[in-house]
Amino acid sequence: MSDSFKELEELKSVSVGIENDEKGYTDKQCPSEECEFLFKVNSDDWLNIFKDEAVWCPMCRHEAPADQWFTIAQVEHAREEAFKVVTGLVEKSLSNMTKKFNRSQPKNSFVSISMDYKGSNSRTFTIPAKAAEAMELEIKCENCHSRFSVIGSAFFCPACGHNSVTQTFSDSLRKIKAKIDNIDVVREALTTASSRDEAELTCRSLQETCISDGVVAFQKLCEGLYKPYGEAPFNAFQRLEQGSKLWGKAINKEYNDWITSDEITELNILFQKRHLLAHNEGIVDERYITKSGDSLYKVGQRIVVFVEDVEALLEILKKLSDGLQDGCGVV
Numbered sequence: 001m002s003d004s005f006k007e008l009e010e011l012k013s014v015s016v017g018i019e020n021d022e023k024g025y026t027d028k029q030c031p032s033e034e035c036e037f038l039f040k041v042n043s044d045d046w047l048n049i050f051k052d053e054a055v056w057c058p059m060c061r062h063e064a065p066a067d068q069w070f071t072i073a074q075v076e077h078a079r080e081e082a083f084k085v086v087t088g089l090v091e092k093s094l095s096n097m098t099k100k101f102n103r104s105q106p107k108n109s110f111v112s113i114s115m116d117y118k119g120s121n122s123r124t125f126t127i128p129a130k131a132a133e134a135m136e137l138e139i140k141c142e143n144c145h146s147r148f149s150v151i152g153s154a155f156f157c158p159a160c161g162h163n164s165v166t167q168t169f170s171d172s173l174r175k176i177k178a179k180i181d182n183i184d185v186v187r188e189a190l191t192t193a194s195s196r197d198e199a200e201l202t203c204r205s206l207q208e209t210c211i212s213d214g215v216v217a218f219q220k221l222c223e224g225l226y227k228p229y230g231e232a233p234f235n236a237f238q239r240l241e242q243g244s245k246l247w248g249k250a251i252n253k254e255y256n257d258w259i260t261s262d263e264i265t266e267l268n269i270l271f272q273k274r275h276l277l278a279h280n281e282g283i284v285d286e287r288y289i290t291k292s293g294d295s296l297y298k299v300g301q302r303i304v305v306f307v308e309d310v311e312a313l314l315e316i317l318k319k320l321s322d323g324l325q326d327g328c329g330v331v
Ligand SMILES: [Zn+2]
Pocket: 030, 031, 032, 035, 036, 037, 057, 058, 059, 060, 061, 062
């Protein structure tokens, strides 16, 4: 039996390395099928701070042991690499057998049989999985100090499960501001790279996501801060009036303690716009007109989100969150 055949028989596992990105972060992915959120963790912290028993998803807080957080891409890569190694070993042993067979042919026989086996360019070693590009939002947990990064937003520390709602919220506002501040750059780049039409489409969609990002961030902040006071009804903080009343009962302060009635009206319109964008492709319906009191639109029209809308949203949400954090005693 050839050595490589033996090697193949004894092969129990193939290890495939995983590369860090340029910032020293390694890719992870939530193993929950409903989530599959991609994020990165600082590789040193992964070794030193993270525990084997439990890692939490920064997005959905799914909990699973540390060995279950390989990304789908890493697993596929490892599978391909393992397959290549096994194929490589099979080919190596086949070619050794061929050589042996050919060597053992009697020289004086009338009929000469020789085996011909051309192995492809097989290899018996693995290539590590490449790291995905660095992610923009870098977060350091205020509780366990582990560092991780995400695209978009994160709500939980993957190392300790801690939910820093206030930090997450300010990160989200920062991100929305970055989006809106860069909108002209994006428009210009896209106009050059593709077309004016596509540039407009993309920028419009970008502006619209700012509204939903802001509303969702505020909702998560409220849900997090509200926890000590009990269970809030599902999605209660997506509705301004209901949210405000809940705070009134919990900490004796309502939204009008921190923002003017004009600001409440404006914020309400933006919350209703988010609802339309999320559930009705942005097309105005009766419900929108009744709930928002927005007289600029008729049923059937499509709403527009302006840069000024996003700026107003950021300003008002900041005031509300300052008030809430003060009221809940977390600052
Ligand atoms: Zn998840």
